[in-house]
Amino acid sequence: MPSTPRPDDRVASAFRFATELVAWVATPWALAPHSVPLAVLSVVVLIGLPTLFSTPGDKRNVIVAVPGPVTIALVLLQLVAAMAAAWAAWPVVVAGAVSVLAVVTAVLELPRWQWLLTRRARASAS
Structure with missing residues (x-):
């Protein structure tokens, strides 16, 4: 079975990167008043996991290879x-803009996610 090429996901x-940046800033910002170690851990998790696993x-x-x-x-x-984190830490207008950014990102990610899921199905069928 021929493999489907990875969709062009430049846009x-x-x-996705803009949303990641917001997560990297907003999450520790929201957590720091409660726990500085937890705020630091959140950045390590949000940056480290996607760097390590792909x-x-x-x-x-x-x-470290992982399935789609x-x-x-x-x-x-x-x-x-x-x-x-945006809703917890920032004004409503900014949190609303972040929510719109995240929803648009998710919609734009759909072709890539479908490709990642079909890669998994093909890999398990082989």
């Missing part, structure tokens, strides 16, 4: 963290 990746074919440098659903879950973690 989606720009939105799906072969989705990234050039794979440190894990990559999707890591992106969802970033999206949820960005939205939840």
